[in-house]
Structure formats: structure tokens, C-alpha cells
Amino acid sequence: MIPQQWNSVVSGQSPRSPSSQPFISVSVTDPAKMGNGVQSYISYKVITKTNFSDYQGPEKIVIRRYNDFVWLRERLFDKYKGIFIPPLPEKSTVEKFRFSAEFIEMRRQALDTFVNRIASHHELQKSDDLRVFLQADELSMEMARSQEIGIFKKKPAELMQIFKDVQSKVTDVVLGKEKPVEESSPEYEKMKHYIFELEEHLAEAQKHAYRLVKRHKELGQSLSDFGKAVKLLGDCEDNALGKVFSELGAKSEMLSIKMQKEAHHLLMNFEEPLKDYVRAVQSIKATIAERGNAFKQQCELTETMKLKEIDLNKYRLIRSIKQAEAEHEYEMLQAESEEATRRFEMIVRIMNDEMVRFQEQKTLDMGLAIHEFAKGQARLANGIADAWRSLLPKLEACSSQTPNHQ
Amino acid sequence: MMGEHSDNNTTQQAHLYTSPDEMESLLLDEPSLTDRHFASSNSSSFPPFADVATHDPPPLSSPSSISRHGNPLSSLHSLLEPPSYAEAVFRSFDRDQNGTNNNNNNNNGEVIPRDNSGETSSSSSPTSMSDYIWISVSDPQKEQELSNSIVPGGNAYFTYLITTRTNMRDFNGSEFSVRRRFKDIVTLSDRLSESYRGFFIPLRPDKNVVDSQVMQKQEFVEQRRIALEKYLQRLAAHPVIKNSDELRLFLQVQGKLPLEKTTDVASRVLDGAVKMSKQLLGEVEPIETSQPARGGGRDFMRFFKELKQYVATDWGGSKPAVIEEDNEFVEKKEKLLNFEREIITVSQQAESLVKAQQDFGETMGELGLAFVKLTKFETEEAVCNSQMTRASDMKNIATASVKASRLCRELNAQTVKHFGKIHEYLGVMLAVNNAFSERSSALLTVQTLLSELSSLESRIEKLEAASSKVFGGDSTRIRKIDDLKDTVRVTEDAKSCAIREYERIKENNKTELERLEKERQADFLSMLRGFVVNQVGYAEKMAKVWETVAEEEEEETNDIIGH
Numbered sequence: 008m009i010p011q012q013w014n015s016v017v018s019g020q021s022p023r024s025p026s027s028q029p030f031i032s033v034s035v036t037d038p039a040k041m042g043n044g045v046q047s048y049i050s051y052k053v054i055t056k057t058n059f060s061d062y063q064g065p066e067k068i069v070i071r072r073y074n075d076f077v078w079l080r081e082r083l084f085d086k087y088k089g090i091f092i093p094p095l096p097e098k099s100t101v102e103k104f105r106f107s108a109e110f111i112e113m114r115r116q117a118l119d120t121f122v123n124r125i126a127s128h129h130e131l132q133k134s135d136d137l138r139v140f141l142q143a144d145e146l147s148m149e150m151a152r153s154q155e156i157g158i159f160k161k162k163p164a165e166l167m168q169i170f171k172d173v174q175s176k177v178t179d180v181v182l183g184k185e186k187p188v189e190e191s192s193p194e195y196e197k198m199k200h201y202i203f204e205l206e207e208h209l210a211e212a213q214k215h216a217y218r219l220v221k222r223h224k225e226l227g228q229s230l231s232d233f234g235k236a237v238k239l240l241g242d243c244e245d246n247a248l249g250k251v252f253s254e255l256g257a258k259s260e261m262l263s264i265k266m267q268k269e270a271h272h273l274l275m276n277f278e279e280p281l282k283d284y285v286r287a288v289q290s291i292k293a294t295i296a297e298r299g300n301a302f303k304q305q306c307e308l309t310e311t312m313k314l315k316e317i318d319l320n321k322y323r324l325i326r327s328i329k330q331a332e333a334e335h336e337y338e339m340l341q342a343e344s345e346e347a348t349r350r351f352e353m354i355v356r357i358m359n360d361e362m363v364r365f366q367e368q369k370t371l372d373m374g375l376a377i378h379e380f381a382k383g384q385a386r387l388a389n390g391i392a393d394a395w396r397s398l399l400p401k402l403e404a405c406s407s408q409t410p411n412h413q
Numbered sequence: 414m415m416g417e418h419s420d421n422n423t424t425q426q427a428h429l430y431t432s433p434d435e436m437e438s439l440l441l442d443e444p445s446l447t448d449r450h451f452a453s454s455n456s457s458s459f460p461p462f463a464d465v466a467t468h469d470p471p472p473l474s475s476p477s478s479i480s481r482h483g484n485p486l487s488s489l490h491s492l493l494e495p496p497s498y499a500e501a502v503f504r505s506f507d508r509d510q511n512g513t514n515n516n517n518n519n520n521n522g523e524v525i526p527r528d529n530s531g532e533t534s535s536s537s538s539p540t541s542m543s544d545y546i547w548i549s550v551s552d553p554q555k556e557q558e559l560s561n562s563i564v565p566g567g568n569a570y571f572t573y574l575i576t577t578r579t580n581m582r583d584f585n586g587s588e589f590s591v592r593r594r595f596k597d598i599v600t601l602s603d604r605l606s607e608s609y610r611g612f613f614i615p616l617r618p619d620k621n622v623v624d625s626q627v628m629q630k631q632e633f634v635e636q637r638r639i640a641l642e643k644y645l646q647r648l649a650a651h652p653v654i655k656n657s658d659e660l661r662l663f664l665q666v667q668g669k670l671p672l673e674k675t676t677d678v679a680s681r682v683l684d685g686a687v688k689m690s691k692q693l694l695g696e697v698e699p700i701e702t703s704q705p706a707r708g709g710g711r712d713f714m715r716f717f718k719e720l721k722q723y724v725a726t727d728w729g730g731s732k733p734a735v736i737e738e739d740n741e742f743v744e745k746k747e748k749l750l751n752f753e754r755e756i757i758t759v760s761q762q763a764e765s766l767v768k769a770q771q772d773f774g775e776t777m778g779e780l781g782l783a784f785v786k787l788t789k790f791e792t793e794e795a796v797c798n799s800q801m802t803r804a805s806d807m808k809n810i811a812t813a814s815v816k817a818s819r820l821c822r823e824l825n826a827q828t829v830k831h832f833g834k835i836h837e838y839l840g841v842m843l844a845v846n847n848a849f850s851e852r853s854s855a856l857l858t859v860q861t862l863l864s865e866l867s868s869l870e871s872r873i874e875k876l877e878a879a880s881s882k883v884f885g886g887d888s889t890r891i892r893k894i895d896d897l898k899d900t901v902r903v904t905e906d907a908k909s910c911a912i913r914e915y916e917r918i919k920e921n922n923k924t925e926l927e928r929l930e931k932e933r934q935a936d937f938l939s940m941l942r943g944f945v946v947n948q949v950g951y952a953e954k955m956a957k958v959w960e961t962v963a964e965e966e967e968e969e970t971n972d973i974i975g976h
Contacts, residue, residue, distance in 0.1 A: 201794050208787045215780040222773040229769035233762040240755040243748065248934055251941060363797065370799040370806075377810045378966035381959045384817070388956035395948040402942045 031057035031126045033141065035119040038111045041072075048072050049111060051118060055141045063142055070145055073098070076118055078152045082136040083125065088297050088350070089357030090131060091365055093124035094286030109271070113279055120283065188303045198362070199295060206288045213285050216278040220270050227266030234259030247405045254401060258394045265394075269387045276379035280372055291365070298358060301351040308344040315340055546579040546649045548664070550642035553634045554592075570594050571634055573641060577664045583656065589665055595620075597663065597670045598641060604659045604672050605648075610851040610914075611921030613844040613929060614654065615647035652928070739919070745926055746849060753842040760839055763832040767825060774821025781814030806966065813962045817955050824951040831947065834940040838933070845929070852922055855915040862908040869904060873897050 037052040055067045076095055084092045096117035099110070122141075125131045139151060190196075234256040241252030315337050322330040550573050558568040576590040595618075602617035618640035621633075645664075649655050662671050784807050791804040873894055880890040 197794075197796075204790060204794075208783070208790050212780065212783040212787055215776060215783050218776045219773075219780055222769070222776045226766075226769040226773050229762070229766040233759075233766045236755065236758040236762040240752070240759050243751045243755050246934075248938060251938075255941060255945070366797055366799040366803075370803040373803050374806050374966060377806050378963060380810060381813065381963035381966060384813075385956050385959035385963055388952045388959060392949050392952035392956060395945045395952065398945050399942075399949070402938065402945060406938050406942065 029058060031055065031059055031062075031132060033119075033122045033126050035071075035115055035122060038115050040106065047106075049106060049114070051115060053122065053141065061138060067142055069141065069143070069148070071140070071148065073114070073118075075140065075148055075152060076121060079125075079136055079140045080121075083131060083134060084293070084297075086134065086136070087131060088301065089294065089354035089361065090128070091287065091291050091294055091358075091361045092131070093121050093128075094283065094290045095121055096286075109274070113275070116275065116279060117283065188306055189299065190302050202288060202291050202295065206285060206292065209281065209285045209288060213278065213281040216273075216281050220274045220278055223266055223270035223273060227263045227270065229263075230259045230266060231263035234261075234263065247408055251398070251401055251405050254398060258398060262391060262394050265387060265390045269383055272383045273380065276383070277376050280376040284369060284372065287365070287369070294358065294361075298351070298354050301347065301354050305344070305347040305351045308340065308347050312337070312340045312344050544581055544655070546577065546581055546655060548578075548642065548645045548649055549576045550574070550638050550645065551576065553638055556594075570596075571637075573638060575641075575645065575664060581655075583661055584665060586665075591664065591667055593663070593670065595637065595641075597672075598644070600670060600672050600674050601659055601663045603674070605654060605657065606847070608657065608659060609654060609921070610855070611848050611918035611925070612651070612653060613841065613848050613925045615644060615651065616840055616843050616847075617644050742919075742922070749842070749845060753845075756835060756838055756842065760832075760835045763835055767829055767832060770821060770825050770828065774818045774825065777814050777821060778818030781811050781818060784808075784811035784814065787811075809962045809965055813958050816958045820951050820955050820958070824947060827947045828944060831940050831944040834936055838936075841929070845925075848918075848922055848925060852915070852918050855911065855918050859908065859911045859915050862904060862911050866901065866904050866908060869897055869901050873901070 032055075034054050035051050036054065038049050039051075041048055041050050050070050050072050053069050053071050055062065055069075057064055077098075080092060080095055083090075096114050099114075125134075125137055131137065139148070143151070236256070237259060238253050238256030241249045241254075241256060243249065244252065315333065319330070319333045319337050321327075322333050552574040553571045554574075555569050556572055558570060572592045572594045574590055575593055576588070577584070578588045580587060598617055599620070602614075605614055618637065621637070648660055654660060659672060788804050788807040788811055791800050791807065795801050795804065876890050876894050876897070880887045880894065883890070
């Protein structure tokens with residue numbers, strides 16, 4: 008769960024409502040199972056409270072399902088290159104048919120975090136797609152979702168660009184040129200290395216965290232079984248010792264419940280934030296890929312321009328009729344090259360800012376998660392100590408009764 | 414590694430030195446932690462751990478690098494607080510139930526708590542207050558079987574050195590050793606079973622029918638050594654058996670074991686029940702074939718055969734159709750049966766609990782390790798302050814997790830010891846079952862003899878009635894009657910023997926049941942206490958570990974928000 012302070016954000020300068028302090032707060036709640044069998048899915052209530060001028064306020068409730076969230080993310084990823092788009096919980100293929108309560112709760116929490124992060128991001132919150140997501144009726148949402156199909160999202164000019172890319176790539180291969188299509192600045196290298204290794208470390212930590220949750224559950228089960236068996240043993244004896252056994256069994260069962268509770272707490276407040284961290288890093292990797300693409304585009308355009316320039320000069324020299332066309336193409340290329348450079352540099356700038364934000368946010372998130380972990384474990388340990396300690400007086404009384412010597 | 418918990422420090426060091434675990438060799442730098450709590454400390458010398466050489470931790474200002482080439486022990490020791498009150502309390506309880514055992518601990522053997530030294534454990538006989546006997550089994554050596562070797566090289570077997578220390582009068586001397594092999598143990602066990610029918614005799618280790626390859630393996634030999642030691646110690650702990658000739662001969666007489674092997678179960682029964690039966694058999698056999706009139710004799714033989722069969726199949730099998738008239742006994746037996754059923758379940762669940770606890774500790778440790786790596790990574794790659802803060806948070810959780818994992822492991826070692834008591838009682842129940850079987854078979858003998866007697870009597874009556882009708886006497890019948898009357902006499906003797914034997918076994922059962930009751934109460938009570946105190950102690954320690962981290966996190970969060 009992200010810290011409460013992020014839920015309702017006060018954004019600095021927003022063009023939306025210059026008069027009062029703009030705010031927006033979103034919550035994803037009330038998961039409900041819809042449909043039957045293979046077609047079943049979970050729907051969520053998304054409640055938006057805002058005073059943004061182009062939103063229906065003060066409160067709007069819509070029903071959304073997981074794929075709607077996926078749509079939103081894809082749109083944002085596409086439009087806001089460079090920004091670390093908040094991650095989504097994974098698609099589930101296995102559990103689809105048997106949504107456990109725990110799974111649903113984990114997903115709901117992750118979706119809630121997702122939307123809130125977007126709503127509190129100074130740029131992303133301005134997105135039209137966000138507005139559609141938060142405000143549109145279910146039918147429009149479904150229509151919007153089904154329109155998004157792969158490559159046709161791209162504008163015609165970009166399409167051209169792609170073909171040109173392919174062209175230049177082919178030329179390269181044919182000519183046997185090895186073009187450096189990756190950034191090579193030390194800062195970039197360092198950042199990339201950092202992100203990739205960080206994911207590995209985090210994934211390992213998360214794996215163990217998840218296992219630890221399972222261990223809690225297993226230990227809880229063991230305690231319960233043990234308690235039951237001891238209680239039965241106590242019933243066999245009809246003396247003070249028997250009563251002690253019964254009480255021990257009861258305590259054991261009680262601790263089993265505490266253990267299960269802690270398992271859940273650990274899952275939601277430590278393991279899930281860790282998983283979220285992993286996803287965030289994976290999202291950054293995707294952004295890095297975008298940056299790489301942008302860089303590559305820029306490089307290739309530059310290369311193509313150079314080649315075109317050579318051609319152009321050739322034509323100028325021999326006064327070929329092709330010169331005019333070549334000039335025109337060259338100008339187009341120039342414009343695109345500038346555009347590509349601009350895009351790339353923007354991505355770099357944005358990523359730098361995002362990185363700083365990311366580090367700060369993650370420190371907060373981790374700090375909280377670690378705090379919750381420690382608190383939970385302390386609570387559990389104290390509970391265990393208290394439960395067993397309460398047995399000691401009875402044990403003492405019993406041993407003083409039992410004759411130790413003839 | 415689970416053994417002695419005689420001293421927290423030693424245990425910690427034992428863990429550190431003996432375990433190859435990556436966790437153990439972890440170089441956890443703790444200057445930040447210590448510096449926060451202790452104003453100016455450049456040397457991490459905490460009194461309880463002063464025996465470990467420490468080196469000065471670096472000051473806090475520099476970004477603490479995890480890969481410091483310092484003395485790992487100092488940093489690790491500085492992680493741990495001095496023993497808490499709880500630990501002192503629960504350790505004293507452990508000592509309490511062990512009595513003098515801690516003095517006798519050596520690497521080879523663990524003395525079983527019920528040492529009957531009389532100091533703290535419940536002893537039913539006040540005269541044995543000063544009796545003390547301690548046995549260890551060590552030094553397995555391979556020896557060759559000299560004769561009857563079909564295989565060239567012969568059969569190899571192991572002998573074990575059995576050392577006894579005692580102050581009991583019957584023994585010559587206070588310390589002595591003999592070499593015995595497993596076959597000797599079997600002989601000892603068999604002889605004890607014969608001589609002490611009705612007692613709850615501890616069960617000997619299994620014969621383990623394995624092939625000779627496995628027999629040679631060190632693991633197998635070591636397991637057997639441990640099992641033998643436990644067995645002998647249990648025998649020595651039994652108030653009656655410890656005084657037995659059989660045990661004394663076994664422990665003391667050098668060279669060949671002066672106990673006869675017994676092979677035939679039936680002859681054992683015959684020995685006990687019918688002293689004269691052997692004579693009878695000697696008498697009957699040659700005559701049996703020629704004299705059909707010796708019907709009584711043949712019947713006698715037949716029923717003993719049946720008896721032998723019955724005893725052979727009775728172990729743990731179907732209950733015989735004997736009518737036990739002692740209601741009190743029947744009640745107690747029922748109760749023990751219930752107890753046995755429940756104790757088996759408890760034993761199984763105790764095993765699972767220990768396993769679950771162990772897995773928990775392991776995973777906690779792995780989590781800690783993962784965070785150590787993360788911390789190291791973030792520290793090395795840090796480019797901004799927030800990363801440093803995060804790294805420090807992660808270090809906290811890493812150290813706490815590793816600490817908690819260690820505590821868990823220690824707790825489990827203790828728990829295993831305590832639960833061992835439960836598992837031992839499974840063996841005790843088997844011994845009890847054996848004793849009850851002896852009683853049943855003895856009763857069956859008596860009842861069979863009684864019914865045999867009555868059938869003999871009725872046959873005599875019939876013969877006498879028939880004979881009296883014949884004028885002048887019927888010499889054939891009279892001879893038959895005489896023979897039958899002889900048989901009756903012998904059978905009467907046998908019956909008296911059998912009854913005596915049965916009564917004896919009943920008495921043994923009774924005294925043993927009383928002893929079991931008391932010991933069971935005391936044993937389980939001390940086990941529960943030990944278990945509970947342990948749990949409390951370790952839970953308190955763990956709570957402290959986590960509370961420390963939680964507090965620090967709170968401080969940090971406040972700092973950050975404050976900024």
C-alpha cells in the first residue's frame with residue numbers, strides 16, 4: 008500500500024483549475040466476480056474524487072476490469088515516453104478460474120496503487136486517456152479498448168519512419184557496416200547496469216519474501232495440528248497434567264491463528280511492495296528500451312542524412328534532374344532528424360528527473376515496507392511469548408503438586 | 414550441531430566455526446547500529462563477548478561498505494545482545510531436568526535425562542539415592558569372524574567399547590570397559606526378557622537386516638553406536654534392571670559374554686511355566702509312539718505346541734480370548750491404550766512442527782542474505798542520498814532477519830531435545846505392550862492348564878465309573894486311570910508353577926505401572942516446562958530484535974518527513 012500521503016495529491020501548477028487547489032483522489036474497491044466459468048472476470052469499482060475542471064465532480068464511480076487498466080497503461084506508455092509508467096500486477100493465466108480471495112485482494116491493492124500513482128504524477132494526471140478511464144461509461148470504455156490494435160496506433164509519418172528504418176538496416180547489413188546503435192555515455196551505462204542488476208537482486212529478495220509468507224502459513228498449520236493432538240492427549244489424562252496439556256493445545260491453536268494473520272500482513276505489506284518494486288524496475292527497463300529506440304532512430308536518421316547529402320552533392324555536381332527531388336527529400340530528412348533528436352533528448356531529460364523521483368519514492372516505499380515487516384514480526388513474537396508465558400504459572404503449580412520424591 | 418546449549422557464547426562460536434553456511438561467514442558491519450546506541454564507541458567490546466578479538470569499526474560518516482575485511486566475529490557478536498533473563502530462566506530449567514548430566518557430557522554420548530541419580534528426577538526407591546551408573550559406547554572397531562567363513566576373508570563385524578562408571582556395590586570397581594558386538598546385545602536383551610517378564614523392559618535397537626556393504630558404512634556404524642548407548646543407558650536407568658545379573662555380566666565380564674543365547678521361545682515358556690516339563694518330555698517321547706493309551710501325554714504335548722504357536726503369533730497381534738479378571742488392570746490398560754494412540758499422533762505432529770519451524774528459520778535467513786546483497790549493491794552503486802538511506806534500511810532488515818534465523822535454529826535444536834521425550838515414550842509404550850503380552854500369555858497358560866486339568870479329571874471319572882461296572886476290575890482301565898492320575902499330578906504341579914508365574918508377572922506389571930505413572934507425570938511436566946520456557950525465551954529475544962528495527966525505521970521516517 009502506498010503511503011497515505013500520495014492518495015490525494017496537491018499538484019503544483021495545473022492548468023485545469025487555477026482558482027482553488029486542485030486535487031484528485033482515486034480508489035479501486037469492491038472486487039466482484041462477473042460472468043461464468045471460462046468467461047468469468049473480476050470487476051472493480053473505481054471511485055474518483057476531484058475538482059479538476061474537465062472531470063465530472065465531485066465524485067464519479069465507474070466499473071472497470073483488469074483489461075481496462077492494461078489499456079490505460081499501454082496508452083500512457085505510448086504517449087509519455089521517458090516517464091516511468093507505474094507497473095500493473097501480472098496477468099494471471101493459471102488462477103483465472105479459481106480467483107482466491109487473497110489473489111483478488113493483492114490485485115485490487117496493486118491496481119489501486121497503479122491508478123493513484125498516475126493520478127498523482129504531475130504529467131500523467133493531465134492525460135486524456137486517464138480521464139476516459141476514470142470517467143467514461145462502461146460501453147465507451149469497452150469501445151475504446153477494442154480499438155487499440157497494435158501497429159495501427161501509429162501515425163502515418165511514423166509508419167514511414169519505420170520503413171525507412173528497415174531500409175537503412177538492410178543497407179547496413181548488405182554493406183556490412185557495424186553501426187553503434189547504442190548510447191555509450193558512462194552515465195547511461197551505469198544507469199542501465201544498475202537497473203538490470205537491481206532487478207535481479209530485488210527479484211531474489213521478493214522470492215524469499217514470498218516463501219517466508221508460505222512458511223508462516225505452514226508453521227501456522229503445524230501449530231494448529233499440534234495443538235489439536237496435544238488437546239486429545241490432555242483428554243486422556245484426568246488430572247492436572249491433563250489440563251495443562253489441554254491448555255497447551257489451546258494456546259498452540261491460538262498461535263496458529265496469529266501466525267496466519269501475520270502471514271497475510273506480511274504478504275500485503277512487505278511482499279507485495281517488494282513485488283511492486285520489481286515491477287517498477289521492469290517498467291524502467293521498458294522505458295530504457297524506448298530510449299534506445301529513440302536513440303537508434305536518431306542515429307539512423309543521421310546516417311541516412313549523411314548518405315543523402317552525399318547523393319545530393321553528387322546531383323548538384325552533375326546537375327542531375329534528380330537534384331530537386333533529392334533536395335526535397337533531404338529537407339524532409341533534416342526535419343525528421345531534428346524531430347528525432349528532440350524526442351531523444353526529451354526522453355533523456357525526463358528520465359533523469361524520473362530517476363530522482365523514483366529513487367526517492369522507492370526509499371519511502373521500502374522504508375514503510377520494512378517498518379511494517381519489523382512491526383509485524385515484533386507483534387508476532389510478542390504474541391508468542393505472551394501466550395506461552397501464560398502457561399508457566401499452571402506448569403509451576405502442577406510440578407509442585409506432582410510428588411517428585413517418594 | 415544441535416547438541417549442547419551449555420553456553421550462549423560457545424554455541425554462537427560453534428555455529429560460526431562449524432557451519433559452512435554462507436550466512437555464518439557473513440561480514441556484517443555494524444558500526445552504525447552500535448554507534449547509534451552507544452555514544453562514542455570505537456571498539457565493539459561488549460562484556461559478554463569479550464573473549465572474541467575485536468577490531469575497531471569504522472566511523473559512521475563514510476559510506477559503510479559491506480565488504481570490510483575485518484574480524485567477522487566481532488561484527489557478528491556485536492549484533493547479539495547479552496543473554497536475557499528469560500534465557501537464564503529457561504536454561505536453568507534445562508539443567509534442572511538433566512540433573513548431574515551436564516557433568517557427564519562428552520562428545521561421544523549424551524546422557525539421557527532420566528539418569529535416576531536421585532537428585533532431581535523422580536525415583537521410586539529411596540534406597541537408590543546414591544546409586545549412580547553411567548555408560549558410554551564408543552570406538553567401533555572392525556573385526557573378522559574367524560570360523561565358518563565361506564567367503565574368503567570372512568565375515569566382518571564391529572565391536573564397540575562399552576565403558577561403565579558406577580558406584581554401585583554389586584560391581585567390582587568403579588570404572589571398567591569391555592568390548593561387545595551387536596549379537597551380544599541381542600543375547601542380553603533376550604535374557605532380560607526371560608528373566609524380567611512383566612517389567613517394562615526397554616527395547617533393544619533393531620537388528621537392521623541390511624547387506625554387508627551398508628553394514629560397513631560409517632554412518633550406519635555411528636547410528637548403531639548411538640542407539641546402543643541409548644539402550645544401555647535406559648537399562649541402567651530402570652530401577653530393577655540396573656541391578657540385574659545379566660546387565661552386570663554384560664558390562665563387566667571381559668572376553669566372551671557369559672550369557673547363554675536362547676533360541677526357542679517355546680522352551681522359554683516351558684522353563685518359566687513348567688519346571689518339570691523337560692523331564693516329562695524326556696519321559697514321554699520314547700513311550701509316546703508305542704502306547705496309544707498315553708493319550709494324555711500326547712494331548713499334553715499337543716497343547717504345548719499350540720501354546721508355542723500362540724505365543725509366537727501374539728506379539729502385537731490379535732488379543733487372546735483370555736478373561737482378565739482384574740478390573741483395575743483392565744481399566745489402566747485401556748487408558749494406556751488411549752494414551753498410546755494419542756502419543757503417536759502428538760509425536761507425528763511434533764515432528765512436523767519442528768520441520769515447519771526449521772523451514773521458517775531457513776527462509777528467514779535466506780531473505781536476510783538477499784537483503785545483504787541488495788544493501789551491498791545499493792551502497793556500491795549509490796549516486797544519491799535516497800539510495801544511501803534505503804541501503805541503511807535494508808541493512809537493518811538484513812541483520813534482523815539473519816539474527817532471527819539464528820535464533821530460530823537454536824530454538825529448534827532445543828525443541829528437538831524436548832520433543833525427544835515424546836518419541837521416547839513411543840518406545841516405552843512398546844515395552845509396556847510386551848509386558849502386557851507376557852501377562853496375557855501367562856494367564857493363558859494358567860487357564861489352559863486349568864481346563865486341561867478339568868478335562869483330565871472328567872476322563873478319570875468316566876473311566877472310574879466304567880471300570881466299577883466291570884466285575885472284578887478292569888486291568889486295562891485301571892492302568893489307564895493310574896496313568897491319567899500321574900498326568901494329573903504333573904499337570905497340577907505345572908498349574909501351580911504357572912499360577913505362581915502369572916502372579917509374579919501381575920506384581921511386576923503393577924509396580925511398573927505405578928512407576929510409569931509417576932515418571933510419566935514428571936517427564937511430561939518437565940518436557941512441557943522446558944518447551945514452554947524455551948519458546949518464551951526465544952520469542953522474547955526475537956521480539957527485541959524486531960522492535961529495535963521497527964524503532965529505528967520510525968526514527969528514520971520521522972527524520973525524512975521532518976526534512
